[in-house]
Amino acid sequence: MRREVRTVFPARSRPAGTRVAANTDGKQPKPRVLVPALKVTPDAFGVRAWANCLPKVGLAEFQKAAPYLADAWRMTRVSVLPGDKPGQVMLRGVRVDPLITPTAHVPTGRPPEEYAKWDLGVDEFGMPVFVPLKEVPGVAMGGLPGFGKTSCVNRLVCDWAPSPAVQFVFFDGKVSHAYEGDYADLVQRAFEFCGDDLEEANKKLKELVELRRGRSASIRSVLGVKNMWHVGPSADWPLIVVVIDEAHTYFRDHKGSDQATKRLAAFAAENARLVEDLVKKGRSVGFLTLLTTQKTTGDAIPTFIRDVCPVGLSFAQKTADAAVAALGDDIREWPDASPVNLQDxxxxxxxxMSQHGRPGFVRIRTPYVADEDAARVAEATARLVRHPARLLEKLTGRTVVDLTKDDPEPPSMAA
Incomplete structure (x- = not known):
């Protein structure tokens, strides 16, 4: 980017007392051309360049010139963001499109350096995307079957599993048993697992709500704070990650007048209320709930749950309404970023997902985690599994959850 800079003012607009530079022969000097210095670093997708701004050539001017720079550099696209210091911009040019370049993630098996930091993958410019999940009560994720929802959750589990300060519970609405489905390789790292049985799910969700209440009642006496995130999770007070895959299985409104259907409808309605409790009241005591489903419409994830999940993601969707349910009405203003375009x-x-702190949406290539890698991490970290209710009992000296209790009938079941 070049910028012509004149060193003199026109006579009519020159401030009073301004000295005009001139050559020895009395002629005004020609404009100077200033070229910003670039520091360029190549990588697998393209280049990153840092440039210093010039007078009247700042971030906005660089951003307007981005399409022309992409043509001149023979890049698929170029983005411009503020640089690492004032007066600097960072230009990102990609020659290979990261969105159509499949990637794989091999878990290291080492504890994460930072708690509740979700490494999602790379954006359309090949830049890493991290989502901080501290103080986040819930995540809602939608998308067509087979487009990456479960693999995305698997990476989070594999990256966090080596830490004793994180414990997992899985609800998988696609299967009936722990040895089936997508979480079969990870289930040994979970303190609980539930399949598609609504009665069993109801019992386990009640236990989690009892645990939430026990933590709420004892957090100040045990941790000395009202919010767990003020001290961070620990092996004695771990972050509890509740994964509810195919969430519509547990919340679907069953229609019918026969006793069996009424029973299912009662369980589903109470399951929704129990998950609402975890999402709305569990953040400060260390609960993080991840819900996935195909369409995050109100019939799949009740709006009183979905709308209090600050983080929302969507893989490919078939309809604009499904995209809006997952990402909000703003996605209508960004049609190029709509997940409807991802059906290929x-x-x-x-x-x-929406961009944190900036308008618009970002498209992210999430990596594939091989089953054998997930199994390896789960097996190596199975020794870290502790039931958080038992940990709380050791800290408080009293029983907070009766894990032997059966609840065969939902209290709201109609005759």
């Missing part, structure tokens, strides 16, 4: 097989593993 090339976009398996690509998700859309």
């Amino acid at each position: 097989p090339a976009y398996v593993g690509v998700a859309v």
Whole structure:
């Protein structure tokens, strides 16, 4: 980017007392051309360049010139963001499109350096995308079957599993037993697992709510704070990650007048209330709930749950209404970023989410985690599994959850 800079003012607009530079022969000097210095670093997708701004050429001017720079550099696209210091911009040019370049993630098996930091993958410019989940009560994720939802959750589990300060519970609405489905390789790292049985899910959700209440009642006496995140999770007071896959299985409104259907409808209604409790009241005591479903419409994830989940992602969707349910009405203003455009097989593993702190949405290539790698991490970290209710009992000296209790009938079941 070049900028012509004149060193003199026109006579009519020159401030009073301004000295005009001139050559020895009395002529005004020609304009100077200033070229910003670039520091360029190449990588697998393209280049990153840092440039210093010039007078009247700042971030906005660089951003307007981005399409022309992409043509001149022969790049698929170029983005411009503020640099690392004032007066600097960072230009990102990609020659290979990261969104259609499949990637794989091999878990290290080492504890994460920072708690509740979700490494999602890379954006359309090949830049890493991290989502901080501290103080976040819930995540809602939607997308068509086979487009990457479960693999995205698997990476989070594999990256966090080596830490004793994180404990997991899985609800998988696609299967009936722990040895089936997508979480079969990870289940040994979970302190609880539930399949598609609504009665069993109801019992386990009640236990989690009892645990939430026990933590709420004892957090100040045990941790000395009202919010667990003020001290961070620990092996004695771990972050509890509740994964509810195919969430519509547990919340669907069953229609019918026969006793069996009424029973299912009562369980589903109470399950929704119990999950609402975890999402709305569990953040400060260390609960994080991840809900996935195909369409995050109100019939799949009740709006009183979905709308209090600050983080929302969507893989490919078939309709604009499904995209709006997952990402909010603002996605209508950004049609190029809509997950409706991701139905091509090339976009398996690509998700859309809103940009934190900036307008618009970002498209993310999430990596694939091989089953054998997930199994390896789960087996190596199974020794870290502790039931958080038992940990709380040791801290408080009293029983907070009766894990032997049966609740065969939902209290709201109609005759």
